[in-house]
Amino acid sequence: MSKADNNTTDFGYKEVPREDKVKHVADVFHSVAAKYDVMNDLMSGGIHRIWKKLTIEQSGARAGMKILDIAGGTGDLTLRFSRIVGKTGHVTLADINDSMLKVGRDKLSDKGAVANIDFVQANAECLPFPDNHFDIITIAFGLRNVTDKDAALRSMQRVLKPGGKLMVLEFSKTNNPLLSGVYDFYSFNVLPKLGQAIAGDAESYRYLAESIRMHPDQETLKGMMQAADFVNCKFQNMTGGVVALHTGIKP
Amino acid sequence: MLQTALTIFLESSVNKLLATDNATLSALEKLSGKVFEFKITDAPIHLFLLPHSSGIELQQNYQHPADTCLTGSITEFRSLITADDKSSQLFGNGVNISGDVQLANKLQRIMANALIDWEGLIANYSSDVIAHQLFNFGKAAFEQSSLTKESLSLNLAEYLQEEIQTLPPRPQIDGFVEDIDSLNQQVERIDARITAIEQKILSAIKTTA
Incomplete structure (x- = not known):
């Protein structure tokens, strides 16, 4: 969401031309794809698994459902969803980044989860699916990388069935000043060094920290979901607001 | 969040153990799509178990009705797992089943045949x-x-x-105490009467003098 002008958008703390953000984000994820899971575990101390598990539990997923996992990356949510929806259901893992898709597909194949999963390279702003198609859509740690978040939310609303649920799991804003201080220090001092040591890429992890700060806070995102014609929009803070799970229903 | 972390740990422990047990995995696959609810009456444990071809998915929340619900105390579940005659524990003696009983039987048979130290896992979880x-x-x-x-x-x-x-027993002591009390009162009455007599004598002496 650019606040500067209509031709530029944020890429971390930098302003870049709108059409270039996709390429910049793609470069980040091409760079980190191979070490993505290791880094997630290291950066969050494994807590990202709990955030994702809570998302699954609140999704209301059950056998036979059609689920779209946008920015599905290495397939953590897709794997669990594919087991829940079973043979009669279907999960589509969509990601704009082909490196991440490849890592995700390899990982899920290794785990034997292939029968009810599709892999689609797609931009969240213009999803290549029919209207009213999915029962549940999730986007976990992906929305902040999208250039036009409003367009993406509208696109998700279109492909969701009436009564279907959108779940946005994303880094957010913590209100606790002590936690904020520790979190800022960690994000800007520890994280890039960790990225350099493990993935050989400090810049991508600096972008991660910056993009989290630039992402809309809980209330703003809730308002954006309402503007995209979702109802019953609400959010649940996790780990003191470091992460928030927003949910909305397509009327 | 702690309980979610414990649930993830229990789930991944079971799935790691099941990874080498193909017979159990193929039996679980047949139950894929079914949901089992476990309610422990004497502990804060309420879990949903979703079998699939790679093991089980455990959830603390499931937003739809489960196919089968098993309710019992932790001791009853433990004896179900460790009992030689599992059917005696399933019916009447311990764990209460509602919903599809046939499914519960199938799951119980799968769990009994799997070479897993359920008791140890449950101990870790809880x-x-x-x-x-x-x-x-x-x-x-x-x-x-x-x-x-x-x-x-x-x-x-x-x-x-x-x-x-x-x-002495309590009534004897009570009687003894009562006796002392009445004796005390009698002594006090005698003392009062002696004092009264003394005063009378003294006043009689004064009048004669």
């Missing part, structure tokens, strides 16, 4: 349950010690009073 049990044990121990103390004191009193008659 660190909070153990804390709960320790609290209950502590409470029970305290209640027992109070009971023992009371019983011991009764027995000791009985022994001293009735058996060796070293100490």
Whole structure:
């Protein structure tokens, strides 16, 4: 969401031309794809698994459902969803980044989860699916990388069935000043060094920290979901607001 | 969040153990799409189990009705897992089943045949349950010690009073105390009468003088 002008958008703390953000984000994820899971575990101390598990539990997923996992990356949510929806259901893992898709597909194949999963390279702003198609859509740690978040939310609303649920799991804003201080220090001092040591890429992890700060806070995102014609929009803070799970229903 | 972390740990432990047990995995695959609800009555454990071809998915929340619900105390579930005759535990003696009983039977058979130390896994999972049990044990121990103390004191009193008659029983002491009281009152009355007589004598002497 650019606040500067209509031709530029944020890429971390930098302003870049709108059409270039996709390429910049793609470069980040091409760079980190191979070490993505290791880094997630290291950066969050494994807590990202709990955030994702809570998302699954609140999704209301059950056998036979059609689920779209946008920015599905290495397939953590897709794997669990594919087991829940079973043979009669279907999960589509969509990601704009082909490196991440490849890592995700390899990982899920290794785990034997292939029968009810599709892999689609797609931009969240213009999803290549029919209207009213999915029962549940999730986007976990992906929305902040999208250039036009409003367009993406509208696109998700279109492909969701009436009564279907959108779940946005994303880094957010913590209100606790002590936690904020520790979190800022960690994000800007520890994280890039960790990225350099493990993935050989400090810049991508600096972008991660910056993009989290630039992402809309809980209330703003809730308002954006309402503007995209979702109802019953609400959010649940996790780990003191470091992460928030927003949910909305397509009327 | 702690309980979610424990659930993830239990789930991944079971799935790691099942990874080499193809017979169990193919049996679980047949139950794919079914949901089992476990309610432990004496501990804060409420889990949903979703079998699939790679093991099980455990959830603390499931937003639809489960196919089968199993309710019982932790001891009843433990004896179900460790009992030789599992059917005796499933029907009547312990765990209560509602919903599709046939499914419960199938799952129970799969769990019984899987070479897994369920009891050990449950013990690991239920660190909070153990804390709960320790609290209950502590409470029970305290209640027992109070009971023992009371019983011991009764027995000791009985022994001293009735058996060796070293100490008098309570009614005898009460009677003795009452006797002392009435004696005390009698003495006080005599004392008062003596004082009154003394005063009369003194006043008689004064008038004659």
